[in-house]
Amino acid sequence: MQVPARIGGRPVSADEWIEVLSPFDGSPVARVPALGAEHVAEAVAAASAALARGDFPQYRRAEVLERAAELLAERTEEFAVTIAREAGKPIRDARAETLRCVDTLRFSAVEARRLSGEVIPMDASASGVGRLGFALRHPVGVIAAISPFNFPLNLVAHKLGPAIAAGCPVVLKPAELTPVSAIRLVDLLVEAGLPADWISVVTGTGPDAGTPLVAHPVPALITFTGSVAVGRRIQDTAPRKRVLLELGSNAPVIVEPDADLDRVVAQVRLGGFSYAGQSCISTQRVLAHADIYDKLLHELKIAVGSLRVGDPLDEDTEVGPLISEAAAKRVEDWLDRARAAGAEVTGGVRHGTLITPAVVADPPRDLDVYRQEVFGPVVTVTPYTHLAEAIGLANDSDFGLQAGVFTADLGVALRAARELEFGGVLINQVPTFRADQQPYGGLRDAGNTREGPAYTVQEMTELRFVMVSA
Template identity: 60%
Template sequence: MDQTPVTIAGTPTTTQESVEVLNPYTGAVVAEVPLCGPDEVDRACTHAKEVLRADDLALHQRVAVLETASRLIAERAEDLARTLAVEAGKPIRTARGEVARAVDTFAFAGAEARHLGGEVLPMAASASGAGKLGFALRVPAGVVAAISPFNFPLNLVAHKLAPAIAAGCPVVLKPAPQTPLTALALVDLLVDAGLPADWISVVTDRRAEAGGPLVEHPVPAVVTFTGSVPVGWGIAAAAPRKRVLLELGSNSPLLVEPDADLDGLAARCGPAAFGFAGQSCISVQRLLVHRSVHDQLVDALARTADGLVVGDPLDEATDVGPLIAPDEADRVQSWIAEAVAAGARVVAGGDREGGVLRPTVVTGVDTDSDLWRREVFGPVVAVRAYDSFDEAIALANDSDFGLHAGVFTNDLRTALRAVRELDFGGVLVNEVPTFRADQQPYGGVRDAGNTREGPAYAIEEMTTLRFVSLQA
């Protein structure tokens, strides 16, 4: 099989060794991409520095690229969705939803770029500033190294590329080894939208052959990474003088008070917990339910889980497809078994069909188990009962992560208390924590990361304020 080339410094590039891209559902090889390493990274970074220095892509041109890209993504939606389904195992209906979000992400980035400016400072407010005109401009922070994960191989790449284009920062992109094809298609689309072919270079690898050299290369001033906690903090440690933007893990809690609509909530928890086999940072993982309605909600959720269709991602009927790799399915099953051995009970799912793990509901999960404390990244909900809202808040906050939390209640005082006391980057009232609007500030605290995404917020991270003073 011929390699699908990557573009480095504007030139289609192949290498002597290849990386196989596998279909997670069938196990078949669907493509081969180059195995890049330090040489390719150095060429990409060195050229990106020259592109930055040339500064020949004016703001209005970047706006046009972003707006045109948004339109082209919509026009090519079905092809992009099918690529997502094949290389990521994402059910086709879910993949179409990701494509629609990427349309918005580029549109929002274009809108933000249209008023990317600065501020005028009241210099005459001090005696030393009298007679001076002062203002601050937002200028590109530098070359951006972007490292993206497998689970949203279109929209999470969009959340890195679109703000960088808006900010005026050339990019060296390392997509996830499991899902490079969607990223390559997006970069080609951006060139079709008018972006110079050398503005974004792509380096592909198996895991760390290009990633380490990219992080440590002296050229990138900004590293934006979405992925695992150990890798993310390792990047921060390896690049102490760079601006490192991290979106990491979560084990999102959902708190359910007695006045919630339980049947409706169970239906909403289906896609929120089990969609894309639970492989989302904000998938519902820890379900905290008031004891008075615990059994009723568990029964409703079990019925929802049992009613979901599992199987081929390209089948229009499929709700839940495979995990990204068989060893990930093995890991999730081992965590379930560990929880059961400690006294938990599986009330739905737990069995496996090839790489597809059926949506699983586990009750009575011990708070020291991996299924509760770590990020499961699989189609599993761990349920515990609570007796008071004090207990629920404490259980939710007792986590290394702090990305999104949800609470269902019709009591305004309870809702406002949750907003005040839940220590998370986002608190969603009468909404599952899996919800994300692409224009919102998205990010967390503790091991969930250190930044906020969303085009407006990422553009700010990728620019620097430059103060200018003019003597009148």
């Protein structure tokens, strides 16, 4: 099945095509055109023309987003199957992503309706007496959006929804491994009434399509979700542009001795292994108090061993494949190094792109499986003796996206909220939880912005001060 890209409201093909394959069995899912710099330039020109027309007011933007949410809710299964096939995400998780995308569009519609400026009290100073001052929210301009493979629908919506609400046309470069969900979302937005040239989709590789998009002088803002290395390279390439980055993590969760261990085990079983751990906030580092470490480790191994691994289209599958065999081999190599370093590894056997869920007991702190982002079905468990030590272990990371704390003590919870150096601190919840309306984002190598439609719209607009003198 050939799925054309979209530039300036028209379908686009190319001489060369990219094969989109199922990560599970390598079967063909679709073919998309391999576009390059000339297509990027055409897409940016179309977006600039759409912005210049100025004929897409707030109420219409809200109506488009509201209608798109309705259409997506009606087609949940269709979109979920697309996600499961191209991303290898278990169908139950793919359905959940689709429903979250509905919410993201609805929240974006709300922001389109309530986008406003503010009145400035000019007579608060002597020089301002007799003058009226106000500030308006103005679209920042054309937006370049680069989305990742792991949430090929909802993370695209987190870029497109707020951009539409803010009044910014977009050139979208989706992940080359999972572009079909993004194209279909844009088609759905156009069906909902979006001007056909408002969003262009440029399919292709990072070097051929992504790099020219970042380097193009017109886009005023670049929004990127992906790896730390690529994100930092984008910053270096576009130093004069506004660059919004959502990057990586090795999310920790602290488990105090008074925690409900059944609840902890159930949540880590989900948070560490859903979508085979391929989430920026997948639970990776479990920090367990020494008093309950042995019991938690034992129960976690049993729980993780019961996870069903297999075909993402099977209703019973809980852990599907990694996105590629290369990704699976990297995780396998990190687990082999942990074994060689003397860590006890339960599970972690690779079969092509599938890896059985792994629990690594008290690994050395310098191992990649502990310090880096695994992005695979792996959880490490490390003992600590007092809360200050646990907070120190959690903070000892290049990342700072989200952290979790399980405790029955309100004082411990509040202390952790103050001292954990993360964009989000979740009490009695694994760090894998995300509500699409929250200010989601991190510190250090985790990124530099906050997503959630209300917060992204602020990033995608700028204040324009207006003063009227009598």
